[in-house]
Amino acid sequence: MSIKYTPDHEWINIDGNIGTVGITAHAQDALGDVVFVDLPEVGKTYAQKDAAAVVESVKAAADVYMPANGEVVEVNEALRADPSLANSDPLGAGWFFKVKLANPADLDALMDETSYTSYAADAH
């Protein structure tokens, strides 16, 4: 398993050809208290960088972009029921959806944790 990060502050945790996607701690902190998520339909196919989900706090709404080409195979119903999981456990219980990767090489261009940490620090 390995975790990669996008410039739009999503993470993807890769296990074989399945990636679990969520928003980073930095993203949830910037948004503030999350009150709503709109999750993709299971079975729908997206291209890399397509807007696949939406996350909203009281003050702002943001798209969650697909980190790689693929098909959504599962969404986090617990997050739909309790959007605050995106704040309290963004890298764990606050995951958004799982995607079956069409082309694992899509992930090569994404950041590793060290690169992302310094990228997010500069984003302030």
Place this chain on the structure above:
Amino acid sequence: MTTALESLLKTPLNDLHVSLGARMVPFAGYSMPVQYPAGLMFEHKHTRTAAGLFDVSHMGQLRLVGPDAGAALESLIPVDVIDLPVGKQRYGLLLNDEGGIIDDLMFVNRGSDIFVIVNGACKAGDIAHIQAKIGTRCKVIPMPERALLALQGPLAVTALSRLAPGVEKLVFMTGGNFTIQAGNQRIDVFLTRSGYTGEDGFEISVLDSQAQALAQALLAQPEVKPIGLGARNSLRLEAGLPLYGNDIDTTTTPVEASLQWAMQKVRRAGGARAGGFPGAAKILAQLEGGTGAAARKRVGLLALERIPVREHIELQDLNGQHIGEVTSGLLGPTIDQPIAMGYVPTALAALGTRINAIVRGKPVPMEVVAMPFVPTNYFRG
């Protein structure tokens, strides 16, 4: 947001905001706290249940001085200024010649002057407008040397009366001069029992040089926490109060904006001083109804699904026809439902009317409801 924070104006409380861990953002040309570490949701709920301290020093303060000041101000707004008793405060709307709203404001008859508070983003234009229109009838004196703090919430009176005994006797929309004990300092302020959250509370005008000591004395009270602009916005929206630039602007009249309650009978048709304000013919015709009626109205909207409906989202009737757009909207933290304001054709403005908001291409059913969305908690004595 690319505006460099360094190029922005700072309020006298800037260092305090930073030391409290505020996230600072550009707003109305100032660097302002949007939220503190506790977060918008906490800050909103704390203000509804205890007391919140807001820095609103970006807003404009000015005085109108002279025997003709009341009549002069009346010539600019569709509101009764002349008969306002000393010590009382009123809401007003500065109008252009088409009856459009240049700004909304609060004013107090202080006997020796009329004290006016206007929006931060509008203040330079407002002062120039007032000066140009009535500057020969009264003195128009901007007060850039003063800060403005708002203390809002059901326990605001408990906290403030500890430092300034007597404030508890004020009722909603009245004001006076008080001395606040802030540590070993005695600070002279002018304050009113009013605000923009729907809660009981006070707005306190204080010299810049004493603002930080005053804020620290208030924050030392156990009921009081600092509150940012984010919660100020969600609180005012739940209270049904319009935000200038979002919900009202120069293209909306007071009648279209559903603010006709701010026009006293004396300025309406048949009143002793009917009309006599910019755009009067159009506005009085809109009040009359019939052929001159307002074509659209600002309404409150409640989403029937738990999906936030934000500003600029399109509104459609049930046949899919475009009817307007949302001007403010969010998930109200107290009501815990998505609420919004927007303009709809007058025929669709009746309470209970169903319309759709188009969110990411999908219709979200909404109902026209009465405002405020959350009951107000003003102290009327």
